[in-house]
Structures are given as C-alpha cells and as structure tokens.
Amino acid sequence: MSAATRRIRVYGIVQGVGFRPTVARHATTAGIVGTVCNKGPYVEIYAQGPTQNLDCFERLLRAEPPRRAAILKLDVRPVVDAPEFGEFAIVESEKTAGEIFVSPDIAICDDCVRELFDPNDRRYLHPFINCTCCGPRLTILDALPYDRVRTSMAAFPMCPTCAREYHDPASRRYDAQPVCCNECGPEAYLLDRSERGRDAITEARRIVANGGIVAVKGIGGFHLCCDATNPVAVELLRTRKRRVAKPFAVMAASLEVAQRECDVSSEAASILAGHQKPILLLPRRMDGRVCEGVAPHNPKLGVMLPYAPLQLLLFRYDDGIEMPDCLVMTSANESGAPICRDDDDARRELGPLADAILSHNRLIRVRADDTVMDLFESRPYMVRRSRGWAPLPVVRGRRLNARVLAVGGELKNAFCVGVGDLLYPSPYVGDLADVRTIDALHETIGRFQTLLEMTPEVIACDLHPRYNSTVVARELAAELGVPLVPVQHHYAHVVACMAENDVYEQVIGVSFDGTGYGEDGTIWGGEILLADEYGYERFGHIASFPQAGGDASAREGWRIAVGMLSALGERGEWATRPDVRASSDASSDASSDASSDASSDASSDAGGTLPGAAGTRPDVRLGSDACAVAEQLGLCSATEARIVLAMIARGVNTVTSTSAGRLFDAVSAVLGIRRVSTFEGEAATQLQFAAERGRARVPYSNVPAFTQTDELFAWIAEQRLAGTDADELAYAFHVGLADFVLGSCEAARKATGVDVVALTGGCYQNTLLLELSVVRLRARGFRVLTHSMIPPNDGGIALGQAVVAAASRRSAEEDRTQHSIA
Numbered sequence: 001m002s003a004a005t006r007r008i009r010v011y012g013i014v015q016g017v018g019f020r021p022t023v024a025r026h027a028t029t030a031g032i033v034g035t036v037c038n039k040g041p042y043v044e045i046y047a048q049g050p051t052q053n054l055d056c057f058e059r060l061l062r063a064e065p066p067r068r069a070a071i072l073k074l075d076v077r078p079v080v081d082a083p084e085f086g087e088f089a090i091v092e093s094e095k096t097a098g099e100i101f102v103s104p105d106i107a108i109c110d111d112c113v114r115e116l117f118d119p120n121d122r123r124y125l126h127p128f129i130n131c132t133c134c135g136p137r138l139t140i141l142d143a144l145p146y147d148r149v150r151t152s153m154a155a156f157p158m159c160p161t162c163a164r165e166y167h168d169p170a171s172r173r174y175d176a177q178p179v180c181c182n183e184c185g186p187e188a189y190l191l192d193r194s195e196r197g198r199d200a201i202t203e204a205r206r207i208v209a210n211g212g213i214v215a216v217k218g219i220g221g222f223h224l225c226c227d228a229t230n231p232v233a234v235e236l237l238r239t240r241k242r243r244v245a246k247p248f249a250v251m252a253a254s255l256e257v258a259q260r261e262c263d264v265s266s267e268a269a270s271i272l273a274g275h276q277k278p279i280l281l282l283p284r285r286m287d288g289r290v291c292e293g294v295a296p297h298n299p300k301l302g303v304m305l306p307y308a309p310l311q312l313l314l315f316r317y318d319d320g321i322e323m324p325d326c327l328v329m330t331s332a333n334e335s336g337a338p339i340c341r342d343d344d345d346a347r348r349e350l351g352p353l354a355d356a357i358l359s360h361n362r363l364i365r366v367r368a369d370d371t372v373m374d375l376f377e378s379r380p381y382m383v384r385r386s387r388g389w390a391p392l393p394v395v396r397g398r399r400l401n402a403r404v405l406a407v408g409g410e411l412k413n414a415f416c417v418g419v420g421d422l423l424y425p426s427p428y429v430g431d432l433a434d435v436r437t438i439d440a441l442h443e444t445i446g447r448f449q450t451l452l453e454m455t456p457e458v459i460a461c462d463l464h465p466r467y468n469s470t471v472v473a474r475e476l477a478a479e480l481g482v483p484l485v486p487v488q489h490h491y492a493h494v495v496a497c498m499a500e501n502d503v504y505e506q507v508i509g510v511s512f513d514g515t516g517y518g519e520d521g522t523i524w525g526g527e528i529l530l531a532d533e534y535g536y537e538r539f540g541h542i543a544s545f546p547q548a549g550g551d552a553s554a555r556e557g558w559r560i561a562v563g564m565l566s567a568l569g570e571r572g573e574w575a576t577r578p579d580v581r582a583s584s585d586a587s588s589d590a591s592s593d594a595s596s597d598a599s600s601d602a603s604s605d606a607g608g609t610l611p612g613a614a615g616t617r618p619d620v621r622l623g624s625d626a627c628a629v630a631e632q633l634g635l636c637s638a639t640e641a642r643i644v645l646a647m648i649a650r651g652v653n654t655v656t657s658t659s660a661g662r663l664f665d666a667v668s669a670v671l672g673i674r675r676v677s678t679f680e681g682e683a684a685t686q687l688q689f690a691a692e693r694g695r696a697r698v699p700y701s702n703v704p705a706f707t708q709t710d711e712l713f714a715w716i717a718e719q720r721l722a723g724t725d726a727d728e729l730a731y732a733f734h735v736g737l738a739d740f741v742l743g744s745c746e747a748a749r750k751a752t753g754v755d756v757v758a759l760t761g762g763c764y765q766n767t768l769l770l771e772l773s774v775v776r777l778r779a780r781g782f783r784v785l786t787h788s789m790i791p792p793n794d795g796g797i798a799l800g801q802a803v804v805a806a807a808s809r810r811s812a813e814e815d816r817t818q819h820s821i822a
Helices: 019-030 051-063 110-116 160-167 198-209 231-241 255-261 266-272 309-315 343-349 435-452 468-480 489-500 557-570 597-603 626-632 638-650 660-670 682-697 709-721 726-752 767-779 794-821
Strands: 004-013 033-038 042-049 070-078 088-090 188-190 214-217 222-227 249-252 279-283 300-304 326-331 356-360 372-376 379-384 404-406 416-419 422-425 458-462 484-487 507-517 523-532 535-541 545-548 654-657 756-760 783-785
Touching: 004 051, 019 033, 019 042, 019 051, 019 088, 042 051, 051 070, 110 309, 188 198, 198 214, 198 222, 198 309, 198 356, 214 309, 222 231, 231 326, 249 255, 255 266, 255 300, 266 279, 266 372, 309 326, 343 356, 372 767, 379 794, 404 794, 416 435, 416 794, 422 794, 435 468, 458 468, 458 794, 468 484, 484 489, 484 794, 489 507, 489 523, 489 756, 489 783, 489 794, 507 660, 507 726, 523 654, 523 660, 523 726, 535 726, 545 557, 545 638, 545 660, 557 626, 557 638, 557 660, 557 709, 626 638, 626 709, 660 682, 660 709, 660 726, 682 726, 682 767, 709 726, 726 767, 756 767, 767 783
Parallel strands: 033 088, 214 356, 249 300, 279 372, 404 458, 458 484, 507 756, 756 783
Antiparallel strands: 004 042, 004 070, 033 042, 188 356, 214 222, 222 326, 249 326, 279 300, 372 379, 404 416, 416 422, 507 523, 523 535, 545 654
C-alpha cells in the first residue's frame, strides 16, 4: 500500500503538557513516520503512512491526548510531493505567528505525590517536584514557545540525571520545562534568616503547629498560613491583617479532611481533587474542627486542597512535628494591594503580619491568586477566575474585527485581550484603589501583550471617567495612538454573559450589582437592558432612591435604608399607597409558579405564610416621619437620620441611585442583620444566609406581587415593625425581587418579542437569587443565560468590554465602507 502524507496542526493547550512525546507514542502505535514540532501557537505534525494507519493515528490524537491537554481544533490537510520520512522524530521548537494558547498552572499530579513521599525516590520530599502533567506554567513564563530557556527555570541548569529524563521521550518528564530535583532545583528558605532547605520547612511547620503565622510562597504568590483549628491563631491573624470578619480560605490536607469539614457532593469532590484545585465554597458541617473565626456567621467554608508540593510538605514531613490537617491559606497582601510575589514584596508588606516568611528562589513572572468557585445546578459557578484557569481563552463563534485590550473595572479587576476568535481573560489583579494594584495591572498587561504577541488596535474601559482603570486605559490609548471605547458598566456585564454563552442575538439583560456609572450621570445597578454587542437600550430598572454619604454609603446600609424611607415618605406611600397586592399584568403571575412543574423546586415553598401576605394588610402603618421609622427599626438614632435627610434635601454628597447592591444593604439593615459592612458584600451575603435559614424554616411562595422594588422594601419594613421574623423576611425579599425580575422580563418580551434573558452582575453571585430567578423565567418559557466559568461580578466585565469595543470598530469600518460606496 502506497504511503500518503498529512499535515496536522493541533490548536489548544498543547504546550507544557507532554504533547509531543504523546504524539510520538501514538505514531509508533499506528505505524506511521514523520515529525512533530512545537510552533508556538500550535503543534505541527507531518504524518506519513498507509491511509488506514493515518486514520488510526488521527483517532488516537483525538481520543487519547495528554491528560492536561485541551485540543480546541485539528486542521488536517493532505501534502503532495512530501519527502520520505524514515522514522517519527520530535524536532526542535520553532517560532511562528498565529493564535496562541498558554497553559495555566497545573496542580501536582498523583504520580508526583507518590514520588514526593517515597523514601526510595530521588525526589523524596523535593519541594518543587513536577512532570509534564503538573507544575507551574503561566506564572514562570517569559515568552513563547514554552521552553525552559524562556521561563524562570532557566536560572537552574539541570543535573545530568534530570537532563536525561528531560530528553527521553519515554520519560514522564520529557520536555517538562520546570523539571528539577533536590540537586539542581530551586531552594526553599526562611527570608532574612539562616534556615534553608529542610531546616526552613521544619521551622515553618513548628511555628504553625505552635499557633504562629507563616507567609508561604506558592506558585502564583504568597499565602498567610496558620492553624485553622486554633481560635487563638486565627484571631491573631485577623488582628494583624486588620480583617474583622471577611472569611479566610482553608487548605485541607486531603479530600477526606475536606469531607469531614464540609458537605461535599460528587461534583464538588471532582473539582476539589482535579488538576486545577480552586477554592470551592461548600456547606459547612456543624461537627467539623475548623474554628468559627475562620468564617464568622457563615454557613460555608472556602476549601481547597494542596496544589503545590511545598504545601503538601507543610502537612507531612519527616521531622516528627504534629501538624493540624486544616490550615488557613489566605492571600498574603495588605488590604487592597495585589498578592505579594517576590522577596522584596514579602519583606516590605508581610514582615509585620508573619512570624516567618517561607520563600524560595524560583521567580514568579505573573501573579496568580487562587481561583474561587461556587456551584450552581451542580456546575462550576466562578467567583474569582485566576490560577488554574487564566489565561484559557473564551472561544467565539465569530472572529473579532480588531485586536482589542479591555482594561476591566475598578473592583475585582481583571483585563481581557481579544485576538481573532479568542478572548483571553487575565488572572485576577485586584482593586485599583491602591497604587500597587495599578502598577500590577500595568505590568501584567505588558506581559500578556508580550506572551500573546499582540498590540491592540482599540482599547476598552469603563464609562466612569474617574476610575483608575479608565485612567490606565486612557494613557495606554494615547501612548499607542489607538481609539478608546468607554463601555457602560452594566452593558459590559450583559455582553460578558452573552460572550461566555456564545450568543449573538438581542437579549434581555438583568444586570444587578453594587454600582456603575450611568449614561445619565446617576448611579446605576439594578438594570433591565435590551442588548446585543452593538448597543443597548435601558428598558427598566429598580426604583431609584437617594444615596447619601459618598463612599460611606457603600459600607453603611442604614444610610441607604433611611434614604429609601425618605423617598417613600415624600411620595406619600406610607399612608396612602394602594394595596401592594394589586399588581401589573407583567408580574401578576410571578408568584403562582407553584403550579408549574418547571418551578416546583423554588415554590415547593408552599407552607407557612407571612402576616399580611395573603389576607388583609397588616395593622402596622409606616408613619410619614422617616426619622421616627428609622429609629423604630433600629437603623440609627433620630439625630443621625435627620443628618442623612438634610444631606438629601440639600443635595450634599448625595446621588440618585438604582443600585441593587445597595438595596440588599438597606434590607439587611432594616432586618437588623447588618447595619454596617466591614468588607464588600458583607451585608448582602449575610442577608442571603438569613434567607436560606428562613426558607428552611418557613418556605412559602405567596409573597405579594409588587410593581416596583420600593413597594417591596416598604412591605418588608412594615412586616418587620409588625414583628415578623427577620430570616423569613430575608427570604421574602429574595422571592419578591425574583418576581420583580420575572415581571420586568415579561414586560420586555411583550414589548419586543425577545425571549432570551442574561442574568449577570455581582448580585447574581447570590445563588439563591439566581435559583429563584432562573426557575421563574424558565417556567415562563424564557431561555436563560447564566455565567459559569466567567465571574458574574466585576471580574468578568472586561470580556464584555472587549466584545463591545471590537463590535464598535466593526460598525465604524462598515459605516466608512458604506459611505465610500455611496
């Protein structure tokens, strides 16, 4: 049988995962000859042999890629007049232009774990053990193609034994760029102390076991570490870090320990033990050993498993020290600053926080915080996208018409680079109120441009003119001489959700979050938008209210509640507003979904009822004096209320707002759950937890149907003054808000015919609100888009910004073309 030749180009995560040796093994199995070469954007294979052998080879490529590879596309073409190959050879990497896929960092694999703890293995207790299936990738990378000389491992020449493994196609460490051993690899040490190697690890373990705090350098930055089962150690960390109540992440020694501390579903177990190992938010068990102070008043724990060998050695070492099996592992940085990544950062910022700093001399090129993830409908639901996922691209079904850089938002900043049909979200950067985070943003953008070999043709930013992210984008656009496209915040959220779901038709976007600059100069945040990537219309929003107090109002929900009370009083709605159960057509059926099979889960809420929910209105009436009502509700003193009302009346430090996030804060304050937040989202998350408790105790679905959220707020306040349980009312608020979403979407569908809804924004991190919204919308025949691998919060808006900016460029070019034709 005569030989044929095919050129096969494999696109995806094919660098740093042992792809070429796998290809060589498949070639031997299929009985073909040829070559395989790493080209940078892709792996190129010349395969020669009988047709049936070539077909077998292609099947093996598709069905049995390396464990950590992700094949996105195979381009197979016949080659005529090809030279004859005598064998199948792995050839040197070559550089070429094209779409680029950079592998994220990969958690330590099971084979390396076995070797790590095998006294007979040459890498026994080696803190930097890795192979082609695991180890750092993005965080050590200088440039592509991914070869050792272009990583921070270039500083560590391989010993002869490691070099033999590296060059042996039969070895598990063939072409593993970070490969090393105890003889030739990086070294751990205690910063500014004499202990190095095993002495440093032993001393770090001793400090933690004795209740101290150690900063530990990982793959993408430093963590602060202490005994999660020791209340004194945890309180010490809180005091030093000035972190009153925000939850700490916990690293469990094993999956079994995680199952002891949390309820772990089969889906959760596969994520925890997978090769990315994010922090996963899991229901906390009451009989666990992790102390309450790790996540105060929180029914969930953020849990992850060790993903770096040095972390495993903190739990298990041959020094006789008995270690706890749960450690706090929280990002090591001052509040608002980026995660520390080198010794200078650690010495300057972590010295006052830690009793010792366990560092090492493998440089981190790109910061990568831990990814944080929840679950929704048994699927991943991203909260913070970073290590293990960044910079995996979002693949579009349409090509972008321009190379684009989207700088992202002010909080939870992450940027996005778009080229061709690929959009590369960056790792989490942080909040840009701190100049150090701005510097980190500049640096990481520069490194991404180098890695992806991309100079943008257009730059996108938030619409807010004074955001630091906008300033950064403006400076970059001026430096490069390219257009700057400001994108309205909530519109960017909606398009991000569309892009993740690869949807191009017009959608009804429900974009609920804390704050965003509106086209009219007011604060938006509870938006119903009709949108596609070419533009949007503001179809509706939650009821507006005065937001007094500037930045303080984002922390002090009682201020928002007083403002809402004043707005209702001005409209005379306390004494004269009609029975709130008289609803509009758009929302009249919002709470009757108990009759629908599709909504049975959300409205198996049939059970107890609230006072006034189904019968006559409650006897209590809210008076017209907002100060007196605020005092009755325990929001503040009458004097404090009068100060807020005076600010509103005079327009001092007061803006008009439709922020859904602030509405959550106000309801949390009215119900006595949180008057003031010590960290972003505290009042809203505590309201969600209260609602989940209320749902468990008295599930119901007959909350009155409201035409607007101010009516819902007034009813909640009335019910609270009447003595109704706060947890039950917290759940009622979630039900009422989900009903409002349904009513708004039905009104939009009636007006436009659009029946696709995108649920997005930081408020939809609240999986209870998400569930209630999704169930209601699906029951009425809507197609519902939700996030999964892109955060619904501000960490995802750069994706939407990038798509909108590229679309605007396409629209502008089409306009110019049409004009020239005319």
